[in-house]
Amino acid sequence: MLLYVPSALCFVAFCAGVVRERRRLSNAVLLGLTCVFAAVAALLQLGSITPGLSRDVAVGLLGIAAVAVVVLAGFLLANGVTMMRKEGRSLGNLVSLGVGLTLTMLLALMIAALVLNTRALAVVAGAAVVLVGYVAFLFVCFLFYAALYQRLGFWRRGDFVVVLGSGLIGGRTVPPLLASRLEQARKEHARLSRRGRRPVLIVSGGRGPDEELPESHAMADYLLERGFPADLVEREDRSTTTEENLTFSQALMHARKPASRCVIVTSNYHAFRAAITARRLGVRGNVVGAPTASYFWPSAVIREFVALLVHYRRLNTAVLLVVLLGGLFLWWWGWPPTNHL
Structure with missing residues (x-):
């Protein structure tokens, strides 16, 4: 059972992190490490019980992973085409297509390394696989914990409901994506109101360069046209990013009620x-x-993940440098040996 100690320690740290502050990316990483250490321990335990079985299982898992990469690459390429057709060819809409092409290039590089049997190509392919594996691990951690976060029971008491803007159609019309946020905000407001509160609903969004009016004004009009009380709507019309949405909305909340929740x-x-x-x-x-x-x-989830990678760019740059230096060291050391290729 000692094999499972690392997994158990990570799980305890994960639970403590969720209780202390569930809005941390470290919780996602700890959950991922819990699963990885548990899987490694299970493979080692299988090997101790039946020699060779853990190797066969590991090879099978690698095969499944390879097939999954091929399927994922195809799915992302198809999704990228759909995004271009339905949403246009903006840079943000090309994300899934770009990731699909990157995975396709990685597969081509691995096949070339196996077929050509050259040391340089083997080192490059190995470094690329390590980097992609690192990013894939973080992405899976992010994906599963992001889903878990929205299902964790947490206090949903609030003096305010804050809705984040997302752009307008034709410079003044609320698009379906933003309408979905506003409808969800109405549900949250109704839920809080049933508990005897009268929370203020803050619509947050400034005016973009191609918009005729601030997003918050169009959002407020959407709510008022559907019978939402005008005295419970407040507009935050200066923000252009998520950080500004929250910063300026927090200032409005503190002006009305210091130390408020939302x-x-x-x-x-x-x-x-x-x-x-x-x-x-x-x-x-x-x-x-x-x-x-x-x-x-x-495509949207991938963009969110990339934004987090950029936010933690120092750590990710350090990992990138370690992998590149490791590849250069292996090349200098003469690995893999030419006669083994």
Whole structure:
């Protein structure tokens, strides 16, 4: 049972992290490490019981992983085409297509390394696999914990409901994505009202360069047209980023009621990153995600993950340098030996 001690320690640290502050990316990593250490321990235990079985299982898992990469690459390429057809060819809409092409290039590089049997190609392919494996591990951790975060029971008391903006159609019309957030905000407001509160609903979003009016004004108009009380709507019309959404909304909340709590509403793909940002800014509120169109979700989730990679760029740059230096060291050391290729 000692094999499972690392997994158990990571799980205890994960549980403590969730209890202390669930809006942390470290919780996602600890959950991922719990699963990885448990899987490694199970393989080692199988090997001790039946010699050779753990090797066969590991080879089988690698085969499944290879097939999964091929399927994922095809899915992302198809999703990228769908995004271009339905949402246009903006850089943000090309994310899933770009990741699909990257995975395809990685597969081609691995096949070339196996076929050509050259040391340089083997080292490059090995370094690429390690880097992609690191990013894939973080992405899976992010994906599963982001889903878990929205299902964890947490206090959803609030003096305010804050809705984050997301852009307008034609410069003044609320698009379906933003309408979904506003409908979710109405549900949260109704739930809080049933508990005897009268929370203020803050619509947050400034005016973009191609918009005729601030997003918050269009959002407020959407709510008022559907019978929402005008005295319970407040507009935050200066923000252009998630960080500004939360910073300026927090100023409005503190002006009305210091040390207030809130429920923040955004799209489901954006909920966990918004929660991390809220924690960093000291906003006392958890995040609720509104439904998103299925075709839009893969590309949006990847964009959120990339944004987190950029936010933690120092750590990720350090890992990149370690992998590159490790590859150069192996090349200098003469590995893999030419006669073994």
